[in-house]
Amino acid sequence: MNHFDYVDGILHAEGVSISDLAAKVGTPFYVYSSATLERHYQIFKDALDEQGLDTLVCYAVKANSNQSVLRTLGNLGAGADVVSEGEMRRALAAGIPADRIVFSGVGKTAAEMAAAMEEGILELNVESIPELDTLSKVADAMETEAHIAIRVNPDVDANTHEKIATGKKENKFGIDIEMAGQIYAKAMELPGVKPVSIAVHIGSQLTDLAPFRAAFTKVAETVQMLDNMGVPLERIDIGGGLGIPYSHGDEEPPLPKDYAKVVKETLGHLNKKIMLEPGRLIVGNAGLLVSEVIFDKKGDTKRFVIVDAAMNDLVRPTLYDGHHEIIAVEEAKNDEIHSLSDVVGPVCETGDTFTKNRELPEFETGDLIAFGSAGAYGAVMASTYNSRLLVPEVMVKDDQFAVIRPRQDYEALIGLDKTAPWLEENHSE
Numbered sequence: 001m002n003h004f005d006y007v008d009g010i011l012h013a014e015g016v017s018i019s020d021l022a023a024k025v026g027t028p029f030y031v032y033s034s035a036t037l038e039r040h041y042q043i044f045k046d047a048l049d050e051q052g053l054d055t056l057v058c059y060a061v062k063a064n065s066n067q068s069v070l071r072t073l074g075n076l077g078a079g080a081d082v083v084s085e086g087e088m089r090r091a092l093a094a095g096i097p098a099d100r101i102v103f104s105g106v107g108k109t110a111a112e113m114a115a116a117m118e119e120g121i122l123e124l125n126v127e128s129i130p131e132l133d134t135l136s137k138v139a140d141a142m143e144t145e146a147h148i149a150i151r152v153n154p155d156v157d158a159n160t161h162e163k164i165a166t167g168k169k170e171n172k173f174g175i176d177i178e179m180a181g182q183i184y185a186k187a188m189e190l191p192g193v194k195p196v197s198i199a200v201h202i203g204s205q206l207t208d209l210a211p212f213r214a215a216f217t218k219v220a221e222t223v224q225m226l227d228n229m230g231v232p233l234e235r236i237d238i239g240g241g242l243g244i245p246y247s248h249g250d251e252e253p254p255l256p257k258d259y260a261k262v263v264k265e266t267l268g269h270l271n272k273k274i275m276l277e278p279g280r281l282i283v284g285n286a287g288l289l290v291s292e293v294i295f296d297k298k299g300d301t302k303r304f305v306i307v308d309a310a311m312n313d314l315v316r317p318t319l320y321d322g323h324h325e326i327i328a329v330e331e332a333k334n335d336e337i338h339s340l341s342d343v344v345g346p347v348c349e350t351g352d353t354f355t356k357n358r359e360l361p362e363f364e365t366g367d368l369i370a371f372g373s374a375g376a377y378g379a380v381m382a383s384t385y386n387s388r389l390l391v392p393e394v395m396v397k398d399d400q401f402a403v404i405r406p407r408q409d410y411e412a413l414i415g416l417d418k419t420a421p422w423l424e425e426n427h428s429e
Contacts (some may be wrong), residue, residue, distance in 0.1 A: 015398050031393075050260065184226055202239070209344070234272065234273060
């Protein structure tokens with residue numbers, strides 16, 4: 001469920017008219033619903049609590065790293081799963097305490113490791129032997145101790161898009177689960193590191209519980225083996241990945257309560273704290289990208305709806321073949337005659353296409369449309385390709401709204417460049 005509905009024929013975000021927002025902030029723009037963010041987090045956490053599990057839900061910052069999004073979730077008790085120093089600093093700036101932050105990722109630099117330890121974060125998830133060795137050296141030199149998890153790769157097919165699958169041996173993530181005993185034994189002997197957890201994450205946008213069950217079962221067997229070895233693990237980090245519906249009827253991902261049952265059945269007997277890292281599940285359907293129609297172009301063989309948003313604003317359709325519902329902001333449009341159309345942006349790339357052969361009503365220049373399920377991996381992956389400005393992000397709460405990231409201006413965009421001194425007009429040789 002989300003909080004985007006028609007009121008008197010106009011799409012609203014909670015109590016705020018999308019048409020009014022467009023008039024005030026201009027298009028394109030992202031809009032997020034506070035109520036949806038809060039509801040999705042709470043439903044997920046409540047499902048785990050109902051199973052009697054001791055959990056820490058660490059929101060995956062990579063899904064949407066806006067400060068207002070992070071603060072909304074942090075105020076509910078969420079931690080943060082980060083994959084860079086920048087994301088860590090964003091989480092801290094939003095008020096999420098260091099002891100609720102876990103640092104994941106396959107390529108942490110020594111500087112990032114040091115920064116994480118200086119902040120005293122809860123855990124660093126180690127993904128390779130070279131990383132383990134480097135972390136040991138950095139921590140030892142700092143005369144501190146890093147609490148770590150080893151991320152294991154369970155060789156489980158997540159049955160998701162190949163670019164967001166992470167749990168097979170051919171993926172770059174984690175250490176072969178069969179090597180876990182050997183790696184933990186090594187970690188126990190190294191200075192500066194203390195193994196306290198084990199981590200796994202098999203991919204994103206999973207719409208079937210079977211891969212989770214298979215991966216968690218393997219992890220449970222590994223934890224029991226490590227217990228027998230005398231490795232004192234306190235926690236199990238099972239990542240995120242539970243999918244969301246991007247279209248009505250075509251996808252029916254499992255409910256959080258059913259996912260929680262799988263967690264309980266596979267891991268509950270181990271008496272360890274469970275860490276989870278949902279991202280898309282929390283924020284995906286809490287956001288829309290709103291765009292204005294520039295032209296409705298009809299050719300001999302194709303119809304193109306050309307809008308002012310582009311692949312640089314929302315890259316998922318280009319990068320992942322991602323599907324997003326296309327919603328007319330004016331409800332009456334949905335009752336009109338539909339025809340097969342491609343929705344495209346103005347970027348000079350054939351790949352700047354949001355959808356192909358979608359049944360859509362007739363549009364006129366100036367009509368507003370919204371791309372659904374755009375809260376995750378939308379604004380956070382945006383770029384300034386074609387020297388297009390980064391678009392605003394807006395957050396709504398009840399009948400209030402706030403611009404939580406203003407539209408970039410051309411002076412700021414161009415000002416990022418610095419002219420080489422020999423090209424300056426007053427440069428003298």
